[in-house]
Amino acid sequence: MMILFWASLVLIVVSMAIILYRLIKGPTAPDRVIALDAMGVTLISVVGLLSILVGTRFFLEVILLLAILSFLGTVAFSKFIEKGEVFDRGDSD
Amino acid sequence: MEILINILVAVPLIVGVVFTLVTAIGLNRFPDPYTRAHAASKSSTVGVLGILLSVFLHFWLIEGHFSPRILLGILFLFITAPVGAHMMGRAAYFSGVKPSELTVKDELGEDIRRHEGK
Amino acid sequence: MRSSDVIIQTTTKVVFYIIFLFAIHIFFAGHYTPGGGFVGGLLTASAIVLLLLAFDIRTVKKALPINYTVLIATGLVLALGTASASILFNVPFFTHAYDYFTLPLFGETSLHSAMLFDLGVYLVVVGATMNIILSIGSDD
Amino acid sequence: MINLLLFPVLIPFLTAMILMFFPKRVSAQRTVTVIGMIASVISSAILLYTVMRDGVQAVTLGSWPAPFGITMVSDPLSAGLVLTSNLITLAIVFYSFRSIGAGREKHFYYPAMMFMLTGVNGAFTTGDIFNLFVFFEVLLMASYVLIVLGGEKRQLRESIKYILVNIVSSAFFVTTVAMLYSVTGTLNMADIAAKVSEIGQSGILTVIAVMLILVFGLKGAIFPLYFWLPSSYAAPPVPVLALFGALLTKVGVYAIMRTVTLLFPHDPGFTHEMLMILSILTVVAGCIGALAYFDLKQIVIYNIIIAVGVILFGVSQMNMAGLEGAVFYLIHDMFIKAGLFMLIGVIIAITGTSNLREMGGLLKTYPALAWTWLVAAFGLAGIPPLSGFFGKLLITQGAFEAGNLWGGIIILASSLIVLLSVIRIFIHAFWGEPKPVKGTSKQIYRGLFVPAALITALTVFYGVGTEWLRPVMFDAAEILHQPSIYIDAVLKE
C-alpha cells in the first residue's frame, strides 16, 4: 500500500515538473497564472500524500490553507493581469 | 475488511493521480490560455478531489482520525476552483491575449461589442 | 462591464466566512496543534484581502471600520500586558499561569494566559498586515 | 524587584505603544515621550545603582531555568550602556522638538525612536544570542523607519543601501546563530560560554566566532565592512543622525565585545589578533575619510569609524587596562558623538548648509556655540581632562602592556587626525571672515543648542569626574576579563 502512495507521489511530482515547465515558459502571463493555479492544486495533493507517508495528521491543516491561498493567489494574479493593480480603490468610479 | 479499505483508499487515489497527470499534460498541449485554463481547473479539481478523498479515507478508516478539515477543504475547492478559472479567463481576455486560431466563437467579444454599441 | 465582478463577489461572501472561521480555529488550536497567533492572524488578513480583491477599498473600509494602527497598538499592549502581569507578583517577567479545566462539551481544556498573549500576537499580525497592504494598495 | 533590569527595555516599548494610539496629536506625542523617557532614565539609573551594589543582575524570563528560557543579564557594562543610551535619547528628544518638523512628528517619529531605544537597550541587556538577533531586528527596523521617514530624495536613495546591507547582515547573523546552536546546542550566551570552555574552542567554533565578529562588525562598521555607513548616515535629518551615530554602531561594538570576551576568549592568538588588525585598519580607513571631506556630517561620521576601531583595538588586547579603556571609550564616544552631531545640527540650522567652505566667522555671532564645539572637539580628540582621554590612555596602556607598541602608537596618532578633522571644522566654521548665512530664530537656536550643550557638559563631567565612574568601568572590565563571573551569575540562580 505504501508503494502505491509513493508511486502516486512520484507521479504527482512529475506532473508538477511539467506544470513548472509551463510556468517557466509562459509564454503569456495568464499562462503562468494558470500554471500556478494548477501548481497550487497539485501541491494540495502532495501535502495530502505526504501526511500519509510521514504518518501524522498535523499537516491536514495545510491542505485547507493551501486551498485558500491558492484561490487567493489566483484571484490576485488575475486581477493584477487584468487591471494592472490588485485592489480597486473605490473612489475612482 | 482490510482489502476493502485499501481498495476504498486506492481507487480515488489512482483516479486523482491520473487526472492530475492529465492536467499537466493538458496544460502543456493546449494552444492558448483559455483552453489551458479549462484543463487546469476542471481536471485538476477532480484530481485533487480524488486524492483528498483518499487521504480522508485513509485517516478515517486506517488511523481512526475523522478530519473535518479535509472535507472542508474539498468543499472549498469545489466552490473556488470555477471562480478561479473564471477570473483567469477574464484576465487573459482583458489583458489582450489572442485566442488560438482554432477558436470558433468569441461570445464575450460579441457581448462587449453589443454593450458598447448601445 | 469590468468592475462588476458579480461572480467573485458572491463567492467571496461565502468564502470569507470559511476562511475567517478557519483562522479562528487555527488560532485557538495553536497551543496544542499546529497554528497559533501568527498563522491565524495572517489568515484573517488574507480573508480581508479577499474582500478587498472582490470589492474595493472604500467598500471594505466602510464594512470593517477598523483603524489598523490602533489595532496594532492594542495587540502590543495586550501582549505586553499579559507578560507584565508577572511583574506585579515579582516573579520573572513572562511567567505564565494556566490551569486545566474540564468543561462540558469540550472535555479537558486549559485556560492559559499564554492564550492571551497569543491573542495580542494575533491582533498585531492582523493589524500590521492589513496596515501594510492597505497603505500600499491605497497609494497612488 | 527581580524584573528591574527589564524596565529600561519595556518602558520605551510601552511608550511607543501608547504613542501609536494618537499619532496626529503632536503635543501629546511630545509629552508622553518625555514622560516615558524620564521614567526610563530613572529606572536605568536605579538599575545601574543596583548592579553596582548587588553585582550582576540576571533574570530568566518565564521562570524557566537558565539555559531554557531567555535570560536577561545586566552587568555594569550593559547597565552603563543602557543608562547612556537613555540619557542621549532624552536629550535628542528635546532636540527634536525644534528640529524635526511637524510632518515627521505626526508620522510616528517618536514611536520609531522609542522602538529603536527598546531595541538598543534590549540588545545591551539580553543574555541570549537569538534574542540579541531579535533586538537587533527591532532596532534595525526602527532605524529603517527613522532613516527614511520624510521620504526626501536623498533619504530614499541612501535608505535603499542601508536596508540592503542590513538585510544581508541579518541573514548572516541568523545563520551564524544557527550554526552556533548546531555546534553547542544552546542559545544562552552564558551557557554557550560555559560549554565552549568545556569542550574547547574547536576550529569550527573559531570560525563561527570570526563570523560573529564580522556580522557585528557590519553593524559596528569595522573594516572592510564600513563602506555603507558614511553616506547612509548622512541622509536622515540631524536628530536621527545623532541617534544613529551615538547608539547604533555601538550596539555592534558591544556585541563584538561580548563575543570575544565571553563566548570565544580561548583562541586569542587567532581571533583577537585578527580583531586587532581589523581594528587598526578601521582606524586608518576612518582617518582617511575624516580628512577627505569638507562636509560637517561626513567628518564626524568618519570619526565614528575611527572610534569603533579604537574601542575594538582596546578589546582585542584582552587585558584589564585595554578592556577598561574600551569600556570607558565606548561610553565616552556615545556621549560625545551625540553632542557633536547635535552641535553640527545647530551649525547647519544657522548656516543652512553642511559644506564647510560655505561658512565662516560664526565665532563672532555665536560664541557660546563655538566654545561648546571646541570643548566637544577636544573631548573627542582626547585632550585631558575631557572625556576621551582616559579611555584612550587605558587603551594605550593595554596595548603597551600586551606588547603591541606600534598599535598603541597608531591609536595615539589617530587622535591627532581626529583633532585635525574637528579643529578644521572650528577653523572654517567659526574662524575666518563671516559669511552670509541663513540664520535662524532665537527660539530654535536655543531649543537646539541647550540639549547639545547639556550633553557636552555631561562629557566634561564624564572626564573630570572619572574617579566616581571608575568603579563602574572597573567592574565592567573585570567581568569582560573574567567571564566566569557573568556565567555564574546567569547559570547559578
Added chain:
Amino acid sequence: MSVIIGFLFMAAVYLILSRSLIRVVIGTGLLSHGAHLLILTMGGFSGSAPPVLEDSVTDFVDPLPQALILTAIVISFGVTAVFLVMAYRAYQELETDNMTLLKGNDEHD
C-alpha cells in the same frame, strides 16, 4: 542540503549585486529562504515526528530551530515589506530603478 543552501545564497547574492532594483528585492527574498533552510538544517534531521505532542510518540524533531525560523520568517516578512515599499518610493522620487544611478554624492548634496 548544504549544497542547496549554498546555491540559494549564491543566487541571492548574484541578484543583489545586479543593477535592477527589483532583482535586488527578489534577491533578498531568496536570501531569507536560504537562511531559513540553513537554520532548519542546523536542527538536524533526526526524529520522526513533528514536535507536537501525540500519544505514543516520543521521537520528536528538534523544535527549537523551528521556533527560531518562525520568528525569522515573520521578521523577514516585515523587512521585505519595508524594503519593497522603500524601493517603489525610491523609484517614484528618483525615477530610476537602476542601482548604478542611485549612487549619489557623499558630499553635501
Added chain:
Amino acid sequence: MISVLLLFAPVVAALFVPLLASRLRGIHTGWFVLAVPVLLFIYYLGFLPQVKDGGVHIGELSWIPSYGISLTSYIDGLSLLFSLLITGIGALVVLYSIFYLDKTKERLGNFYVYLLMFMTAMLGVVQSDNMIALYGFWELTSISSFLLIGYWYTRDGSRFGALKSMMITVFGGLMMLGGFVLLYIMGGTFSVRELASMAPELAEHSLFTWALVLLLLGAFTKSAQFPFYIWLPDAMEAPTPVSAYLHSATMVKAGLYLVARFTPIFAASEIWVWLVTSIGVLTLFWGSFFAVKQTDLKGILAFSTVSQLGLIMSLLGASAAAFHVEGAAETMFKYAGFAAIFHLVNHAAFKGSLFMVAGIVDHETGTRDIRKLGGLMALMPVTFTIALIGSLSMAGLPPFGGFLSKELFLTGMLSLGELDLFAPASWGTVLLIVAWIASVFTFIYSFYFVFRTFTGKHKPDLLPKSAHEAPAGMLISPAVLGLIVVAIFFVPNFIGDWIVKPAVAAVQPFMYGSPADVDVHVAAWHGHVTPELMMTIGIVITGLVLYWLLPKWQGGYRAFPEYLTLNKLYDSSMIFAESGMNRLSRSYMNGLIRSYLIYMFAGIVIIVLGSMFVKDAFAVSFEGTAPIGPAEIGLLTVLVGSVLTTLVARKRLTAILALGAAGYVVALLFVIFKAPDLALTQLVIETVSVALYLLAFYHLPKLSRHDEKRKFRVGNAIIAAGVGLMMALLAMSAASQKALPSISQFYKDTVYSEAGGGNIVNVILVDYRGFDTLFEIAVLSIAAIGILGMIKLRLTRKGDQHEKQ
C-alpha cells in the same frame, strides 16, 4: 593644597574676564589681569629661601586616585625657576599688552582669557609631578597657543599658523603620552619623583628606549627642535605680546623643561645623551643659519629662538653626559648643566625684550619688513637702546648676560669633545665645530636684526605710518628686561646662587646632593686666556667680517630649493590630507552600493574561508543529514529550477512567480522535515508577500537589466559563487560537528507538565521564548508604521529642491 589651587588662579580669574571686558569698557581689561601674574610672582618668590637650601614644596590634590592620577604642585629649584619666569615675564607681557592692544578695536576678553588659560597651563606643566596631569597641562598650552596664534582669526596666516603649531605640538604631546604610559608600565607610577628614584631599574627595562624616544618627540616638537621647528616661524602671526611670552620665553621652553625634568631618569642612556645633544646642536646651527635669511623682524627672532632653544637643548644633553663620567662634578662637565639653566634665564630676558622691541617697531611703523626699515635710531632712541642690549647679549658680547652663558656653552661643548662615550671621540669634536659655526651665525643675525632696523637710511615713504617713539608704558616692560640682561652680567653669581643652582641640582641629582654642592662660579674674566675666550674672539671677528659682506651672500639663500624645505613637507602633507585623501576616498567610496557590497562580501568570504582553512574547521559527516528520497529530489529540483528562473527571468511577473514557487517549495520542505507550523506560516507569508509584490508592482517599472556588461556579470558571479561556497561549507561543517546535545530535550520533557501545552513549537514561541515573539511582533508593528509613514509623508514635494539628480 593651596599651591595646587593657585595653579588654577589664572583660569579662575579668566572666568571673570569676559564680564569685566564687557561691563567696564572704559578701563583696559589688562589692568585687572595684571594683578594675577604679579601676585603669583610674589607668592613664588616666597619659596626662594626654602628652595635655595635644597628644600622642596609639595602640594597634592587627589583627582583620580584609582588610576594614580593627582594634581600636584611640586616646587623644587627647576620648577620654581620656571614658575618665576612664567609669572614674571607674564606680568611684563600683560603690562606691555595693555599698551599694545587697543581697548576699543580688539576683543580683549578673548585675548586675556586665552592668556590666563595659558598661564595656568604652563604653571601646571612645570609644577606637576604626576605625568598625566603634566600631559594635560601640556596639551592645554598647545590649545591656548592655538587660540592665541589664531587670535586675529580672520587672517589666513593666523589660522594657518595656529593649526600648524597645534598639529605639530599635539602630535608631540601624544607621543610623549605614549612615553609616559611606557614609564608607568615600567615603574608602576605616574609620579616623576618616584620614577627618578628607581631610575637604575628602569634603565634595564626593554621598553626603556621606546619611552625615551617617544618622550623626546614631545620635547622636541614643543621646543621647536629640528625638524619640528617649522611651526614656530608661522606662530609669529600671533600678537606680539604672545610671541614674546609663549614663543620665546615660556611655552617653547616647556620642551626644555621636560628634558631637564627627565634627565635624572634617562641620563643613564647613551642614546639620550647623543640624541638630545646632536639634535640640539643641529637645531642651533639650522636656526641661526636660516635666521639670516629672514626679512621679517619677528621671523628673525623666531629662527633665533629656534636656534637658542637648540643651544639649551644641546647643553641639557651634555649635562646628562655627566652621568657617565666618574667624578664629573670635579671636571668641565659640571658646566653644561649650569650653562643650560643660566642661558635659559638669559634667553628669556633678552629674547623677551627683543620681541617687545619688534612689536614696538611694528606698532609704530606699521611694518616688520626689515627691507623697509632703517634709520630708526634717531626717531626711537629708547627702543634702539633696548634692542641693542638684547641683540648684543644674544650675540654673546660683554657686558651682557649672553656673554657669560655663551662662554659656559662653549665650555660645555668642549667637554663633550673629551667624552669618548659610546661614540668615536671625533663626534664630540664635530659637534663643537658645528656649535662654533652656529655661534658665528648667531652673531650675524643679532647684528642684522638691530642694525638693519635702526641704522642706515630711513625710508619713510615705505612705511605705512610715520615712525616715532613708542609711548612710555609700552617701553616699561622691554626696559625692565634689558636692565635684567645687564644686571646678569654684573652679578651673575647672585642669580646663579638663588635661582640657577637649585635648578641644576634638580636636573643633575646624580651629581649634587643639594644646591650648595653646585660648585660653579661664573666670571667674565677668568684671569687667563681660556679656549672659550679664544673661540669667542674668533666668533666676533668672523661674524663681523661676514656681516660686512652680508649683502654679497644673503642672496645665496634663495638658491636653496623651496620644494626641499620642511615647510613644504608640512604643506604638502596637509594638502594630501585634504585633497589627496579626498581623491583616495572617492576612489572607493563611489556611492555605489554594489561596490560596497562587493568589498564586504569579498572581505567576509576571504576572512571566513581563510579562518576555516587556517583552523582546519571543515568537516563533513553524513550522520544525521537529510534523508534523500525521491520526493526530496523532486522538490529540490523544483527549487533549483525556480531559483534559476528568478535569475534569468526577463519579466518581473515571471521572477515573482518563480520566487513564490521557491517559497512554496521551501514550505513543502518544511512539510517533509516535519515542521507543520513552519509550513503553515511559510505558505501564508509567501502568499501575502507575493500579494505585496503585486501591489508594489503597480508603482514599479518593468524589469530591466540595464544592459549589464559581461564583465559586470562575471564579477557578480564570482562573488556570488564565493558566498555560496562559503555558506555551503560552513553549513556542512557546522551541521557535522555537533559537539553537544541540544537543550531542546528540556522542552520536550516539560511542555505538557509545566507549560501546559501540546505544540512544542508554539509553546516555545509564546512561553519559553515568548520574549522573542513579543519583540518580533514589535518588528512587524514598526514595519507597519514605517510603511504608513513612508507612504503618507512626502517632504520632497514641499521643497527641498537643492538636490539635482
